Amino acid sequence: MLNNIKCYLMKKEDLDYFKNHLSEFDEFWKFDLLKSEFENELTTCIIAKNEEDIVGFASLWEPPYEIHINNIFVKKDLRKNNIGSILLEKLIEIAKEKNKEELTLEVNINNIPAIKLYEKYNFIKVGIRKKYYNNEDDALIMNKKLI
Numbered sequence: 001m002l003n004n005i006k007c008y009l010m011k012k013e014d015l016d017y018f019k020n021h022l023s024e025f026d027e028f029w030k031f032d033l034l035k036s037e038f039e040n041e042l043t044t045c046i047i048a049k050n051e052e053d054i055v056g057f058a059s060l061w062e063p064p065y066e067i068h069i070n071n072i073f074v075k076k077d078l079r080k081n082n083i084g085s086i087l088l089e090k091l092i093e094i095a096k097e098k099n100k101e102e103l104t105l106e107v108n109i110n111n112i113p114a115i116k117l118y119e120k121y122n123f124i125k126v127g128i129r130k131k132y133y134n135n136e137d138d139a140l141i142m143n144k145k146l147i
């Protein structure tokens with residue numbers, strides 16, 4: 001297990017890093033999607049670093065009255081080192097600081113690692129969106145009460 005993981009608000013220079021390194025983290029997310037996420041004023045993006053190395057990313061989206069986890073991803077060769085947990089704990093902390101009552105997310109119903117991660121933090125399954133991903137896979141809707 002890596003033991004010096006810290007989370008930071010994402011900066012422009014971190015975004016630039018992902019331009020050439022995103023494939024080391026995630027297949028689904030493309031750089032333009034990450035950039036629009038970073039530039040969206042309703043979104044909070046954080047990164048996890050091990051010393052100086054970026055090892056993970058996560059984001060929260062905050063439309064009026066709600067707060068959602070948009071994504072969490074960890075560098076492929078460093079998964080199962082608690083980095084996803086540290087990022088998720090930080091997102092929960094930020095949502096609580098914003099006095100939100102619950103945190104919501106959608107996850108591909110076949111994404112067992114992510115579902116297990118969310119269950120570890122007491123997210124519960126509250127619904128399903130049929131064929132949400134590419135008109136094929138269902139999305140599981142999960143919530144966590146914050147108060």
Ligand SMILES: CC(C)(COP(=O)(O)OP(=O)(O)OC[C@H]1O[C@@H](n2cnc3c(N)ncnc32)[C@H](O)[C@@H]1OP(=O)(O)O)[C@@H](O)C(=O)NCCC(=O)NCCS
Nearest residue numbers: 072073074079080081082083084085107113114116117120
């Ligand atoms: C999901 C993801 C972020 C987890 O990150 P991680 O750093 O590997 O997670 P952690 O090491 O903190 O593990 C936390 C828990 O998740 C579960 N978990 C993680 N990987 C798992 C796997 N491959 N299989 C089953 N459970 C797994 C375990 O319950 C684990 O708890 P434990 O350590 O107490 O056993 C990572 O797999 C990832 O980046 N996936 C690709 C992107 C993605 O699908 N993101 C989710 C979008 S909704």
